[in-house]
Amino acid sequence: MTITNNPPRPEPKALASALEALTARFGNRFITSQAVREQHGHTTTWLANQPPDGVVMAQETKDIQDVVRICAGNGVPVIAFGTGTSLEGQVNAPAGGICIDLRDMNKVLAVHAEDLDCVIEPGVTRKALNEHLRDQGLFFPIDPGADASLGGMASTRASGTNAVRYGTIRESVLALKVVRGDGEIITTGTRAKKSSAGYDLTHLFVGAEGTLGIISELTIRLRGIPEMIAAGACSFETVGGACQATILAIQTGIPVARIELLNAAQVKACNAYSKLTLAETPLLLLEFHGSEIEVAEQSKAFGEIAKDCGGGDFSWTTKPEDRTKLWQARHDAYWSVKALRPGAGVVATDICVPISRLADCVTETEEDLKRLNLLSPIVGHVGDGNFHCSLLCDVDDADEMARGEEFMHRLVERAQAMDGTCTGEHGIGQGKQKYLKAELGPEALDAMRALKKALDPQNIFNPGKIVPQA
Amino acid sequence: MTITNNPPRPEPKALASALEALTARFGNRFITSQAVREQHGHTTTWLANQPPDGVVMAQETKDIQDVVRICAGNGVPVIAFGTGTSLEGQVNAPAGGICIDLRDMNKVLAVHAEDLDCVIEPGVTRKALNEHLRDQGLFFPIDPGADASLGGMASTRASGTNAVRYGTIRESVLALKVVRGDGEIITTGTRAKKSSAGYDLTHLFVGAEGTLGIISELTIRLRGIPEMIAAGACSFETVGGACQATILAIQTGIPVARIELLNAAQVKACNAYSKLTLAETPLLLLEFHGSEIEVAEQSKAFGEIAKDCGGGDFSWTTKPEDRTKLWQARHDAYWSVKALRPGAGVVATDICVPISRLADCVTETEEDLKRLNLLSPIVGHVGDGNFHCSLLCDVDDADEMARGEEFMHRLVERAQAMDGTCTGEHGIGQGKQKYLKAELGPEALDAMRALKKALDPQNIFNPGKIVPQA
CATH class of the missing domain: 3.30.70.2740 (Alpha-Beta Plaits)
Structure with missing residues (x-):
């Protein structure tokens, strides 16, 4: 696919000056090898690879600040990089510039169990976070599939299978620290669960794909691990039946934690890949969270709705090994497609x-x-x-x-x-x-361009993304 | 309390020109009487009344657009007005200008029951909306106490008693239409329940208190009316005990719909006003939403937690008349304070x-x-x-x-x-x-000032609010 938004590269002299300063500051934590640069322009799609001119392995906020200062001083782009699992070319470098790899900024800085929140560095991945939290009976519910970094998830406004119950990353971020163009840090909120104090800076940076500044710290909401998890599956003759069952379940207030549709082609792929014998018609996979009585009640209620909507038998279980087996098809979906x-x-x-x-x-x-x-x-x-x-x-x-x-x-x-x-x-x-x-009209684009210009007048943060050229 | 942020009034000639144009355009829907002007600068607090120079009773989006165009053309401020129940001087007019009263823009434009959303004009109040929705088994959960307009609630980022379960207005707004400074309309989103499409304009306008544009239409999320509502009350010896019970209830995932604390002074005021005999110690009032089995389960679980935290007997009921009686103290709180x-x-x-x-x-x-x-x-x-x-x-x-x-x-x-x-x-x-x-530091204020300037370069939208003078 053709990339049409290609901002100009920095002046060669200015770029050289930035590279020199970065080498002096970061030594072997500043990498310019072809392989590493290409890896950091990885797009996981059919978009061409556009590597940055160099990669800094950041270890602390001060590193981000210094990279931004050096780059801003020379008019060189800065691109934040978490795990590189974004899907629309978010980490590509169409104008070159410097990639800040945040994988080593992976510390959980504080967990506040009573407040159900934690403060983390942007490179913490969701699996690492859940590993860290497990002992305290807490979990972070957003699951986009990939083991993405939280900074990346916030920047892409990610969500995934649990969003139907727990919301997206947008509803999970309480506050951010963001490095702005002069290297100073914007604090967007507090640990209070809600606030009406001024413009919602937090949610402006969430989903901004690193185009307005670099997230250096996140305060995010957590949940208590549910007492019980039930999982179930139900085949439908048509996609319409599966969707109608979903609509009714939500309308009647069944707090489904996950409700995933696999169309017939996907079920067929899963059968072939995982040697399953599922009916090759639309399939719903569900998960319920709550007390033992609650998940039983929810599962029963959904079973009745499914039946009314032309669904087959709805079997559900709370046994971990059976749950895993039920969800295997969903977890293998990507690999089953590859294998086709x-x-x-x-x-x-x-x-x-x-x-x-x-x-x-x-x-x-x-x-x-x-x-x-x-x-x-x-x-x-x-x-x-x-x-x-x-x-x-x-x-x-x-x-x-x-x-x-x-x-x-x-x-x-x-x-x-x-x-x-x-x-x-x-x-x-x-x-x-x-x-x-x-989708939104020219006025929304005008507004987005004005916001970009207001917070990044030099256009150094991830240029060429989100907002099309005027 | 002294008001320190008083932007300059418009040039007298320009103001006169705007008043003339508004009279020509709106006839008797443009009101400049002292009483009506003062009413629209009502602050409900100890902030001085700063009335606008005139009030337009808007009936449709075109009216808002024309007021904005006339005012912008003359450098005259524009202040949106819903029900005037804001508490921090949001509708005051420190630089004068024109108030747009939106109470007559009170149409529910569409209800999409299957999608649990509706499209409304900004003057619809939450009680009117719930009245409209009741027949369809739907409700809008945000309840800030006052019968505020939805445009006002969005602008103030309101919430209230149900937010612990259903989130604040922020989580309820899917999309907005906003009249910008040249009178054109910005569309901020679609009816999709989630989106990663560009900067989150919706949530930038939510909580902006009318300083970035005038909301002319809202798309908001609804909920199905729960099958059963249970209410309960529990006295505690200390505020600490009541808070600890709340923390544990939330940590263990009891989906309380409301959990309200009245301190001893408030309980005393309620006893005096409503002739109740509540123990004059900290009191928690609760509400649970769900199926019959679920609310019973939740109530029982909370009762056990309350006991562990030094709470007294936890009585709960699903009978509407008993629930009303239980919550009477909370509903009368304001009047009971006045009566003190x-x-x-x-x-x-x-x-x-x-x-x-x-x-x-x-x-x-x-x-x-x-x-x-x-x-x-x-x-x-x-x-x-x-x-x-x-x-x-x-x-x-x-x-x-x-x-x-x-x-x-x-x-x-x-x-x-x-x-x-x-x-x-x-x-x-x-x-x-x-x-x-x-709270947020000078960098956040810089960012807010930059956003204000980006979207309202003329500073005509509700000047003197939110962002302090530099």
Whole structure:
């Protein structure tokens, strides 16, 4: 896919001066080898790799401040890097510049069990955080699949399977510290659970993809590990039946913790990959959190709804090993897709629509795939109206790639025509800039450009992302 | 209290030109009588009344656009007005200007029951909305006490008793339409339940107190009316015990829908006003939402926790008339305070701290009241660490007013020292501008000033609010 927003590279002299200063300051923690640079421009999609000019391995906030000061002083871009699992080219460096790799800033600075919050560095990953918290009976519920860093999740406004119950990262971030263009630090909030104190800076930086400053610390909400977890699965004849069951479950207030849709193509892929014998029709996988009585009540209530919506038997269990087995198909979804066509590229994309339109949206998408002769299993965070396509494409087949682009384009247009969004959780990055105007109108883009200019007048923070060129 | 942020009034000629144009455009819907102007500068606190120069009764979005265009063309301020129930001078007009009264923009434009959302005009009040929704089994959960307009609630980032379960208005707003300085409309989002599409404009306008534009339409999330509601009450010997019970309830994941603290002074006031016989010690009032089995389970679990924390008997009921009786004390809190000292002013303020610090914060506040010889019952949304003081003051007694100001000042400093915020849900307005810098630092204020300038370069939207003068 063509990248259209390519801001100018810095002046060669200024860049050289920045590289020299960074070498002097960081020694062998400043890396300019080709391999490392390319790794940090990794996009996990069909967007071309645009490596930065160098990578600093940051260890503390002071490092971020110094990189930003050196870069700003020379007009050189700065790109934050967590685990590189973003999907829309967020870490690419179209104008070159310096990548700050935050993986070593991975300390949990404080856990406040009574307040259900913790203070962490941006490089802490969600799995590492949950490992750290387990002994205290706490967990961090946002699960985007990849073991992403929390700084990256905040920057991309990530969510995942648990969002239907616990909200997205947006609802989880209480406060941030953000390094601004002159290297000083903006504090966006306190540990209070709610506040009406001024403009919501916290949620402006959440989802800003590092274009307004670099997150150097996060205060995030936690949850108590539920007493009991129940899991269940239910096959439906149609996507419509599965969506209707989901709508009714949410309307009646069943607090489902996860409710995931696998379409028939995805179930088929899972059967082949994991040697399962699931009915090759739309499948819902569910999880319930609560006390023993609560999860039993919730599971029973959902079973009745599923039956009314043409679902098959709804079996549920609280045994960990059986739960794992039930969810195996979902966890293996990505690998099962890869295995369908070894050697092909997998392009992951997501859209989100009002839940009442979800069945139509999935069904029309399936028809489109058939028409275009493309293969893309679908999994959905169906409680939020959000679904993913994993499009298999031979990147060397120009005709197939063209059909793939057409498919992606029509998918976004379909979602937007249904009053939905071009991305529920992957972000805009480079890949989806061309869709923002159709979704929100030119006035919203004006506002975004004005905000970018207000907080990053030099345009040094991750230039070329989110906001398309005027 | 002295108002220090008083931006310059518009040029007299320009103002006259605007008034003339507004008269021509709106006829008798443009009102300049002293009484109506003063009513629209109503602050409900001890802030002086600063009336606008005129009031337009808007009936549709086009009216807002025209007022903004006329005012912007003449450099005249524009102040949005919902129900005038804000508490920190948000609707005052320190530089004069035109108030847009939105009460007649009170249409529910669409209800999407399957998606649990609705689209409304900004003048719809929460009670009117719930009345409208009842037949469909839906409700809007945010309850700040006053029957505020939704546009006003969004602008102040309001919350209230249900926030512990359902979040604040921030979590409820999916998208906004906002009239910007040239009269054009910014669309901030879609009806998708979540989105990663660009900067979070929605949540920048939520809590902006009308300083960045005028909200002309809201898309908000709704909930299904719970099958069953249970209510209960429990007395504690100390505030510490009540707070500890709250912490444990939340940690163990009991999804309390409301958990309200009344301190001993407040219980005493309620006993006197409503002829009740409650023990005059700290009291928790609770509400649980769910199925019959769930609310029973939750109530029972809370009862056990309360007992462990030194609480008295925990009685609970699902009968509507008994629930109403139980909650009577909370609903009458304001009037019971007024009745304590007829003729005195009641100054309502709020702060919010991490819940682990709440008991200390309430206790120290009570000691401070005693030391300063002041009377101020306390009610708290204790699940969020948020509490309100209703300070009774004789506005003609300079010494008492000085002690009142000292108390307020120390209350905010206490909250901030405990990593809390100067306001959990009332907003900054005029009254709390002086506390923002201590809370977030000069860098956050710089960022807020830059955002204000970016989106309202003329400084016509509600000038003199939120951001203190540099």
